[in-house]
Amino acid sequence: MKTEIRKSLSGWPFWLTLLILCGMTIYSALFIIHSDLEASTRIVRKVVDLESNPMLSVKSLYSNWIGAEWMTPFSTLFFFVFPLCAAIPYGLSLYQERRSGYMGQMVLRETRARYLLNKYVAVFLSGGLVIAVPVVLNIMIIALYFPAHAPDLNYDIYTTVKAFSFGSKLYYEIPWLYLMIRVAVIFWYGGVAATVSMAVTFFSRNRFVILFTPMLFFLLLNYSYTLFQVPYEISPLRFLGSGNVYYVVTPIVIGEALFLSFLTIAFIGLRGRKKDVL
Amino acid sequence: MEHTIEMINVTKTIRKSTVVNDVSLKLTSDKVTGLMGINGSGKTMLMRLMTGLIRPTEGSVIIDGKExxxxxxxxxxxxxxxxxxxxxxxxxGYGNLELLTSVRGRATAEDIRNAISLVGLDPDDKKKYRKYSLGMKQRLGIAAAIVEKPDIVIMDEPTNSLDTDGVDMLKGVIREQKNRGALVVLSCHDMLILKELSDITYKIESGIIVAGEEVGEAR
Amino acid sequence: MFCRLLRYDIRKGLISDYKKLLIVVAISVAFCIQFRWEYTSHFSSLSEASFGDIIFFAFSGMSEYTFSPDQPFLFPALWVLLLVLPMFFVLYYPFYDLLGFGKNVLIQVGRRRTWWLSKCAWTAVYIMTYFLIIYAVTAVFCIVMRIPLSTQISGETHEMVAMKGYNPMLNGEGHLVEFMGRMDLQLFVLPVISMVALALFQMMLSLIVSPIYSFIISVGILISSAYYMNPFLIGNHCMTQRSNLVVSNGMDIKNGVLLSLCMAVFSIVLGMIAFNRTDVLSQPLRDE
Structure with missing residues (x-):
């Protein structure tokens, strides 16, 4: 498993994708900090404003990291392209190893189930990390400037977390834990997107279809929310970031991730066991 | 008409690595040319240079007097x-060759059928390409290379996936190409087969031609 | 030679790969049904609706977004889906065609320029086919639902889409203009031209970066178009809600056409120069 994980994290697609995504999250952080610096300068110039409400809980790490801001299009773009970016580093590896005959070599040396399990873990980790690391980087940069003021429910119109939103109780009571859980969920969805790509390997011989299926799947899910007027947000393209926060509920966020994880494990387990190694 | 490929001091560098190094060669259609060398020696790159798919970093490739x-x-x-x-x-197989030849419109349906038959496949076979064995795919690849009776035929590892019957078929195909006056260039890492198929062979190592010999001399 | 090559490209990259386009049929049916639901929930019957109304609705996009700390940005789901899909569909064929016997084709063609121009023409034909399918499915839906095939946009749809989407507090300096009822160029020409231009831009970028990263850039342009109302972000010209026929500071059709043409020509010329210098190596985009 160690070898598989090392392989998944050492290829140039992983590093290049990571670099691009870090570019987006760094831009988002710097833009927010720059905008706040400009606004603060304006306030200092007007002495009278010094006496006004500084709304400290709004100028907090918890309301300015990439999962909570919508001041730049990069936050939307980041969570829009995450399924594709998660699949780029290692989503194609099973496909490549099936085509090259490497899979055949490996299943002769270890059991097929073990090979698929190692592959699944490596694909999941690479997908999760490539999405979560830029988010962590963004949080670190934002934390250099914005203090971690606890959020205040009185200012909830300025945050994306409403009273009944996903993890709202934690957000207002133990915000650092809430932030960690949000990052973990982002990591989880990154992993799931990458493993969806791996599962498609058993159905398609076209590498583009394999790579893009997670994104198309989430795009269609995103549209079905509008089409069927689902009362709760079901699209990770929106609920992972700051979009449509009013209807994001915990059972959907966790349930969907669990369901998709189960589905990919079942697909890969069943199809992988039965499908001939050609 | 005799066809020629002339390479003059050709060097190709890809990402700081020299894959073909100062190669000068003159190939003519009266002799089938074989390129041999281990994997990564630069055979395929040399062939790409001859076809114009890649540009030489230095030197020039001249085909029938045109650079x-x-x-x-x-x-x-x-x-x-x-x-x-x-x-x-x-x-x-037929559908694929029909589509391929539609670009120039030079090959007739009869030419396509002949090329498919020549490589030992059935032109009336409706089997889809995805169901072909590796050997059948290779045979169709050979048919695609000769179907329009080109002046220059370049084949990289044509014996890949071919059985002994297939290699015999390839010998026949190459003989026919030579007889109709085409310039044929082949590459193969199996020296014995290559010497059977070609009149003159060049050995390539690390992008450099280290030896060239007429097969008659060797025999 | 060019026409023969284009015919080959259409056969290989469009007709033999028709299954992908079934997704477009499904999505078109979906948005027609969505239109029917939304329309009948606002108004009692479909009697005033028309073919043009459905297209107006499908490509409505969103009204201008101005940053507000209490108004999160939400990209328009249907609009994004309809425009991202063709970018994906045209992404890989030109490069897939450089593998296997595609190399033979390139050599047979004899000139890199002809090959590149044919791929550009193929891209345009593909995008036009994509939109044609959307229009055709919508027309069939109209026939089945007995909705007139007129391109006149009803006041009801204008009210349901443009007036509902418009928020004077958030929509910058623009205000809704008196709606004239017709916007044929905006509905049937501008989205096609703009998407052809973006697809050509994406194809040119694919030569420089890889197809996947060029796709991410295209998506970035579309998302930024939704975020910023700027005529240089080409997605703006594909949103009916941002046309100057709907909102006073909206996009001008002539500018949209001009920008698209400039972008297309720029992409074709730059792509041609780049392709002339490109080594055709084996990038295994797809293994058979």
Whole structure:
């Protein structure tokens, strides 16, 4: 498993994708900090404003990291392209190893189930990390400037977390834990997107279809929310970031991730066991 | 008419690595030319240079008196088999060649059928390409390279996936190409087979031609 | 030679790969049904609706977004889906065609320029086919639902889409203009031209970066178009809600056409120069 994980994290697609995504999250952080610096300068110039409400809980790490801001299009773009970016580093590896005959070599040396399990873990980790690391980087940069003021429910119109939103109780009571859980969920969805790509390997011989299926799947899910007027947000393209926060509920966020994880494990387990190694 | 490919001090560098190093060669259609060398020695790159698919970093490639990338972009009439052939999955062998030849419109239906028959496949076989065995795919690749009776035929590892019957078929195909006056260049890492197929062979190591010999001399 | 090559490209990259386009049929049916639901929930019957109304609705996009700390940005789901899909569909064929016997084709063609121009023409034909399918499915839906095939946009749809989407507090300096009822160029020409231009831009970028990263850039342009109302972000010209026929500071059709043409020509010329210098190596985009 160690070898598989090392392989998944050492290829140039992983590093290049990571670099691009870090570019987006760094831009988002710097833009927010720059905008706040400009606004603060304006306030200092007007002495009278010094006496006004500084709304400290709004100028907090918890309301300015990439999962909570919508001041730049990069936050939307980041969570829009995450399924594709998660699949780029290692989503194609099973496909490549099936085509090259490497899979055949490996299943002769270890059991097929073990090979698929190692592959699944490596694909999941690479997908999760490539999405979560830029988010962590963004949080670190934002934390250099914005203090971690606890959020205040009185200012909830300025945050994306409403009273009944996903993890709202934690957000207002133990915000650092809430932030960690949000990052973990982002990591989880990154992993799931990458493993969806791996599962498609058993159905398609076209590498583009394999790579893009997670994104198309989430795009269609995103549209079905509008089409069927689902009362709760079901699209990770929106609920992972700051979009449509009013209807994001915990059972959907966790349930969907669990369901998709189960589905990919079942697909890969069943199809992988039965499908001939050609 | 005799056809020639002349390479003058050709060097190709890709990402700081020299894959073909100062090669000068003159190939003519009266002799089938074989290129041999281990994997990664530069055979395929040399063939790509001859076809115009890649540009030399230094030197020039002259086809029938016209310089590639200066007078012409590609040889006027060239059939090619490079690495593994890839065709459309959902088409039959005939369908694939029909589509391929539709670009120039030079080959008739009869030519397509003949080329398929020549490589030992059935032109009336409706089997889809995706169901072909590796050997059948390779045979179709060879048919694609010769179907339009090109002046220059370049085949990289044409014996890949072929059984002994297939190698015999290939010998027949190459003989026929030579007889009709085409310039044939082959590459193969199996020296014995290559010497059976060609009249003159060149050995390549690390992008440099280290030896060239007429097969008659060796025999 | 060019026409023969284009015919080959259409056969290989469009007709033999028709299954992908079934997704477009499904999505078109979906948005027609969505239109029917939304329309009948606002108004009692479909009697005033028309073919043009459905297209107006499908490509409505969103009204201008101005940053507000209490108004999160939400990209328009249907609009994004309809425009991202063709970018994906045209992404890989030109490069897939350089594998296997595609190399033979390139050599047979004899000139890199002809090959590149044919791929550009193929891209345009593909995008036009894509939109044609959307229009055709919508027309069939109209026939089945007995909705007139007129391109006149009803006041009801204008009210349901443009007036509902418009928020004077958030929509910058623009205000809704008196709606004239017709916007044929905006509905049937501008989205096609703009998407052809973006697809050509994406194809040119694919030569420089890889197809996947060029796709991410295209998506970035579309998302930024939704975020910023700027005529240089080409997605703006594909949103009916941002046309100057709907909102006073909206996009001008002539500018949209001009920008698209400039972008297309720029992409074709730059792509041609780049392709002339490109080594055709084996990038295994797809293995058979």
């Amino acid at each position: 590639l990338h200066k007078d012409i972009s590609f040889p006027d009439s060239c059939g090619l088999l490079l690495e593994n052939p890839a065709f459309i999955d959902s088409y039959s």
